[in-house]
Amino acid sequence: MTVTEPEPLPRAAVISYGIGIPLTLLVLVFLPAGRLDWLPGWIFIAFLVVSYSIAIGVIRRVNPIIFRARNRFQAGTKRWDIVLVSLMCLGMVAEIPIATFDAGRMAWSMMPVPVMILGYILLAAGIALGTWAQAVNRFFEPGVRLQRERGQHVISNGPYAYVRHPGYVSAILVFAGLALSLGSWWALIPAAWASALLILRTSWEDALLQAGLEGYSDYAKRIRFRLMPGLW
Numbered sequence: 001m002t003v004t005e006p007e008p009l010p011r012a013a014v015i016s017y018g019i020g021i022p023l024t025l026l027v028l029v030f031l032p033a034g035r036l037d038w039l040p041g042w043i044f045i046a047f048l049v050v051s052y053s054i055a056i057g058v059i060r061r062v063n064p065i066i067f068r069a070r071n072r073f074q075a076g077t078k079r080w081d082i083v084l085v086s087l088m089c090l091g092m093v094a095e096i097p098i099a100t101f102d103a104g105r106m107a108w109s110m111m112p113v114p115v116m117i118l119g120y121i122l123l124a125a126g127i128a129l130g131t132w133a134q135a136v137n138r139f140f141e142p143g144v145r146l147q148r149e150r151g152q153h154v155i156s157n158g159p160y161a162y163v164r165h166p167g168y169v170s171a172i173l174v175f176a177g178l179a180l181s182l183g184s185w186w187a188l189i190p191a192a193w194a195s196a197l198l199i200l201r202t203s204w205e206d207a208l209l210q211a212g213l214e215g216y217s218d219y220a221k222r223i224r225f226r227l228m229p230g231l232w
Contacts, residue, residue: 004149006068013071022049025096032097033104040116041104044182047120055131062135069141069150070134077143078208084201085143091194095178099187111183119180126173133159133166140167144205146212154215156223164219164226165202172198172227202226 009017025048029041059066073082102108134140136158139147146152159166172195179187206226209216226232 003151008068009071028096029100032101038104051127055127059134065138066134073143076145081144084197088194088197091190094190095187099179099182099184102186103183109185116183119177122173123177123181126170130170154219164223168198168202169227
């Protein structure tokens with residue numbers, strides 16, 4: 001069987017991502033806050049930049065093909081998944097400005113510092129778990145599909161030895177961590193919205209893989225839990 005990998009992003013697109021994402025983050029944090037001298041916003045941005053830079057460096061070293069797989073929705077991605085991801089992204093994009101408007105401008109939440117520290121712990125754990133999952137799984141893509149042209153097979157090492165969808169556990173931790181680290185109870189609403197959609201996506205993706213990916217049903221019998229060991 002001939003294995004066909006996704007095309008890499010053009011250099012111009014890579015540069016635009018590298019410039020556009022930090023600029024977008026600055027806008028999402030400080031425009032709703034209404035000021036540039038809000039220290040928690042700068043701490044938040046610095047944490048994300050450092051954490052994701054380390055994550056990218058690790059993945060580039062151990063599984064560089066993942067950047068091709070994750071640069072866009074690939075052909076064959078299920079339409080229902082594109083809808084779900086779009087709705088999840090609305091929650092994710094809304095979460096930061098809601099949090100910074102709340103904590104940075106209106107001071108509605110008045111969250112205790114230990115809870116904000118917990119938020120950073122959740123963020124760090126989510127980023128670390130997501131990095132681990134991507135490091136061992138070359139089929140980690142942004143969309144749900146059967147990757148037959150890439151020779152997709154079951155991945156059962158690393159975090160996949162404990163739950164079937166560790167990347168989704170990572171995302172849920174990040175959703176919660178974003179709200180808490182910025183000190184906003186209100187931002188937990190879009191975080192819960194995105195997490196609920198992700199749990200639905202987990203169920204639908206699992207059904208697809210059990211029906212169409214060789215060996216996945218046996219893997220699911222060995223690793224019984226999708227997201228949380230002992231629960232589900």
